[in-house]
Amino acid sequence: MAAGGETLSYDPMEEAKEFDNSKIGVKGLSESGITTIPKFFVHPPEVVSNHKSSTASAGGIPLIDLSDAKSELHRPKIVQQISDAARTWGFFQLINHGIPVSKLDETIAAYRAFFDQPTEVKMNHYRREESHGVLYASNNDLYRSKMATWHDTLQVWMSPEPAKVEDIPEVCRKEVVEWEVHANMVAETVLGLLCEGLGLEAEKLKNMGYTKTRAIVGHCYPYCPQPDLTIGLSSHSDYGMVTVLLQNEVPGLQIKHGDGWVDVIPMHGTLTINVGDTLQIVSNGEYKSVEHRVLANPLKEPRISIIEFFNAG
Ligand SMILES: O=C(O)CCC(=O)C(=O)O
Ligand SMILES: [Fe+2]
DSSP states (O other): OHHHHHHHHOOHHHHHHHHHHHTOHHHHHHHTTOSSOOGGGOOOHHHHTTOOOOHHHHOOSOEEEOTTTTOTTTHHHHHHHHHHHHHHTSEEEEESOSSOHHHHHHHHHHHHHHHHSOHHHHGGGBOOOOSSSEEEEESTTHHHHSOOOSOEEEEEEEESSOOOGGGSOGGGHHHHHHHHHHHHHHHHHHHHHHHHHTTSOTTTTGGGTTTSEEEEEEEEEOBOSOTTTSOSEEEEOOOSSEEEEEEOSOOOEEEEETTEEEEOOOOTTOEEEEEOHHHHHHTTTSSOOOOEEEOOBOSSSOEEEEEEEEEOO
């Protein structure tokens, strides 16, 4: 009876809350040397049974070179490529997007430096769901879907109520502020091309106010000792117009394509762009807002991704 009683009294939400209150984050938990993950991270078999991707057959998402985007001669071809990608995949990667590769590397390094800080330092920023300011938390799907996921997040709101610059952690403050300028520029370029792909003039989507709500979200997916039992980030589509994603070279992102999942292979120097729900709606369903997810990371090197969401409202 004692053994049965023990099982019955286990409440994953209680354990999850305790973990949350400890503020050590998933990275701290990973670094504590555990070899099995706490039960509140374990997802049902139907979620974790289809971790495999089908990249080989699908060929991967399109890679688009923007170097000639301003040339009158070459622009129509790029408009065609980018709008085909948005129609069939909802995702594409960009090279020669105008941001120096050194800037991408610096930004990733700055987020890495934030997540690499000791718990005592990071915990000063630890808080839950807020719609402005700065938020650092782990397993942030917990209170929405009652499912903990294997990553930590540092989220900085840029609008409508921007974070106070002094609230952005000092170790990555300069890079976060600078990244915003670069990511904005890419979002504007992409929206111009996507707009032309719908037969509209280049300013139309931009004028819908895609920058009204913006947040820069940095995720850290540390090593997971049982990656087949959990997930890095649950399947979802992005609300908003477009998302600009920068990642280090640790894989994990997958997108839904047909009946299967396709890996987004990280490529140094590239940015990944995806269509959000709002753009799907305003394009009358021409452009697809596609579900994506991140697998729990089986590698010792943490996966770092920096995402800027551009929303119209
Ligand atoms: O970390 C990633 O690569 C994807 C993150 C993502 O999809 C999101 O934050 O909406
Ligand atoms: Fe997403």
